[in-house]
Amino acid sequence: MQNLSRRLAALDTSAGAALDVIAYFDRLAQSRAGLEQVVRGAAVLSGVPARLDDPARRIAIRVDAAGVRTTPDGPPDPRWPSIAVCGAVLRLETDRPTGQLDGMVLERAAITVDLVIARVRGGVPARRPDCAVVELAVDPAAEPQERKRALRELGLAATDGARVVALADGDVMVDRGTRTVPGEGRRGVGPTVPAAELPRSAHEARVALRFTADGTAADPGPRVVHADDLGALVLLVAAVDAGAPPTADLRALLEAVQEVPHLLRTSTALVASVSVRAAAAELYVHHSTLQDRLDQAERVLGWSVRTTTGRARLQLVLAERLLRR
């Protein structure tokens, strides 16, 4: 009878130790352990302090190698081996080169953290269900079997309609394509597709996300953009990503903004509205005030924004601005 961590330290990189690590975290998950127990497992099995930071959920757990829970002292060192999981980051507080065992401990602990977060959400803002499952469902590189399993866990059959919502922080959500778009902040919404094709919806959702704006005076534009509404605008993405230089219109727009602060808001409202009158209503200004502002805009930009082609030109350059942020 000997205590586990000492035994593991003696074995270190052997295959036996790896099996022990897997068995440890598997059993923790089965017994419905909490986050602290998972972090303690990582610390005890690696023999160095471990910590889990998740500011969004107000989680900061540090456990030293003796298994004692403490408060994190100071920010994490970027040199520490770490793994991201579900918006949280799990770290081993060590400068030593990441060995096989450390990597294995981090990986298995992360999988377990993922399961715990999925299980105990509620109370804390659980924006998404089990992240790893969602990631598998939308990952084009995932094995079909794996994706099928992930879909099952999300309660979806391969032929069920579903769509991906891409969030500004890089996370994705999957829903069944109801009218309300879940989440908050900037969101790109992919098309509703058979669930087995979610990777395509995810790709388009991420593209749509790039056309979103904060919806503020400094960054006006729609917070939620549906991929289905983009049409030929998506072609701009390929051009920008291929390294096309900024257009003269964009350079002119960005320069003009310095001179005319309301320009972005005014232009954005104009291209989003059916008429100047409707745009004025949206901006809460008088119709004639907006007419004055448009005169000013045309002067600094150098082209008419009230003709059909002028408005199209304005729409394109506003889109280019968003893509190049």
Next chain:
Amino acid sequence: MTLAPPPFDPELAAALAATGQSSIATGITLDQLAVERANLAETVPTVTELATDATLRVEERTVPGAEDGPELELLVVRPRGRTDPRPVVYHTHGGGLIMGNNRYGLDPVLDFVRELDLVVVSVGYRLAPEHPFPAGTEDAYAGLRWLASDPAAVGGDGRIVLTGGSAGGSLAAALALLARDRGEVSVTGQLLMYPMLDDRNESVSARQMHGLGVWDRVSNETGWAAWLGGAAEVSPYAAPARATDLTGLPPAFLDAGSAETFRDEIVDYAQRLWAAGGDAELHVWPGAFHAFDFLAPQADLSQRARAARLHWLRRLLGD
């Protein structure tokens, strides 16, 4: 009939799973004893290894044994840097009455040196089946008498707390009974860590844990049969649960896991101590298997169990 056992604590279950075995020290029979002893010996630290802890001063001592018995090997562990007399914890080791030596199972006990600056004296005693009761008990008692006669020899202040885990807890409880009945030694307290008290081995917990966890009913039967050596009458000094009179004993601390063979006999012993007007503190740690704090010291439950013992000792000794 199979009885469902309480579930293991998640961390303890994980620690057990990581050993690659589904249970530890279960199903032991006498024919496996040589192997079991050899396996256990591998895990016992040497004196040199114990001495690597810079806070400890470790020495070995040989003192006179029981009448007709061999000399006794004592391991004395003192807090380094403390020269004033301190209370002594007299430790009888575990190992089912059939295995182990005076360095076995010491880690939780060394907490008392590290955290409370107490002196630990751990005694080696003769094991069954080669030496059935009362050989080992008389060895342990002889060591206690030596200690009481000259506490200063190990830096003691005259106060003695008996302790032991598992079979060692059984011996500690027996020594408390002997000290009371022989009237030669005064004992300050008895700290019984998941003690092995009852040779009858018939409790609900013994049946629930059959083949499960750590030290099951089969291993327990083997240990007791060897220790009792076929005696017709079981002495309370051999199996303290047999004692009918639990009055006049020093304050007791007892702990147990809810998922261990000894749970029910420990709870019963505590209840009888209270019924006899005794001073006793009982902890039943939920989902803990036998010797959990020793096997998985980093688990949250293990830390709390160890802390509870330290709290009790502090109160007992007025430190």
